[in-house]
Amino acid sequence: MTPFFPLLERQDVRHGYLIDMDGVLYRGSELIPGANDFIEQLRARSIPFRLLTNNSQRTRRDVVAKLSRLGIDVEEEHVFTSAMATARFLAQQKPGGTAFVIGEGGLLTALHQNGYAVVDHDPDYVVVGEGRTFNLELVEAAVRMILRGAKLIATNLDPNCPTNHGLRPGCGAMVAMLESAAAVKAFSVGKPSPVMMRAARKELGLSTDETTIIGDTMETDILGGVQLGFHTVLVLSGGTSQEDLQRYTFGPEVVVDSLAEFSVVLEKKNWQSPWREANGRARVGEGVSLHHAHQAVLA
Numbered sequence: 001m002t003p004f005f006p007l008l009e010r011q012d013v014r015h016g017y018l019i020d021m022d023g024v025l026y027r028g029s030e031l032i033p034g035a036n037d038f039i040e041q042l043r044a045r046s047i048p049f050r051l052l053t054n055n056s057q058r059t060r061r062d063v064v065a066k067l068s069r070l071g072i073d074v075e076e077e078h079v080f081t082s083a084m085a086t087a088r089f090l091a092q093q094k095p096g097g098t099a100f101v102i103g104e105g106g107l108l109t110a111l112h113q114n115g116y117a118v119v120d121h122d123p124d125y126v127v128v129g130e131g132r133t134f135n136l137e138l139v140e141a142a143v144r145m146i147l148r149g150a151k152l153i154a155t156n157l158d159p160n161c162p163t164n165h166g167l168r169p170g171c172g173a174m175v176a177m178l179e180s181a182a183a184v185k186a187f188s189v190g191k192p193s194p195v196m197m198r199a200a201r202k203e204l205g206l207s208t209d210e211t212t213i214i215g216d217t218m219e220t221d222i223l224g225g226v227q228l229g230f231h232t233v234l235v236l237s238g239g240t241s242q243e244d245l246q247r248y249t250f251g252p253e254v255v256v257d258s259l260a261e262f263s264v265v266l267e268k269k270n271w272q273s274p275w276r277e278a279n280g281r282a283r284v285g286e287g288v289s290l291h292h293a294h295q296a297v298l299a
């Protein structure tokens, strides 16, 4: 009997996505239109993806709950935060170590899950993440610990973060204060650090060529992607405008208004990999215009 081969939508070239959240899926507490459909398509077609954030405040479960409120359905395994990346990194560097933490639940949970004890004297590391608990008392304690030999680790160095009401100071601004006071440089794990970007890519189970990062920030998402050799897609639905691109010495491969527009691109390719190899260089496939210099918007 002839075996029956169902007409599955075969993935010709394996591909998967690392997707930044803030400015890509949502802005503050508002869904960016089309983001939910994009994620739904990836899930329906078993295209691997991870949702990345440099924000270390929330646990995976908190992130899943926030996304669910916005109408985006994902599992905890789809979420990859800088808190997780930081905790895993420290567990590799010094298994079973101790940390003094300036940060919130997401970071504390990740450290505990990776075998770390959170202490308030003589820690191996001072770990700083995003949060609203920062005060001078904590800074003073942290500076003394660093001067006594604790290593300064940052979950990320974003200088500020967009909110519904404008910008708020980010982890990078708080870390700068500690660096200045203790005359040290922090080691940062979040985007664009290869520590986080590579760990997230490995979770996809894909090679660098098969990995595309989609983000709204040049200094983190796109820079990290360029440095690691991922394909890069900049969305203009967050903190970067088309005009801003001129200020950078590096650029994304493709610029789209939002995930909704990138969905149209992928739809034309029947959700196969949009990248094609030409002369050893990856190019966007037929029907998709590739950016040259600063004219980066897809037709």
Ligand SMILES: [Mg+2]
Residues within 6 Å of the ligand: 020, 021, 022, 023, 024, 215, 216, 217, 238
């Ligand atoms: Mg972002």
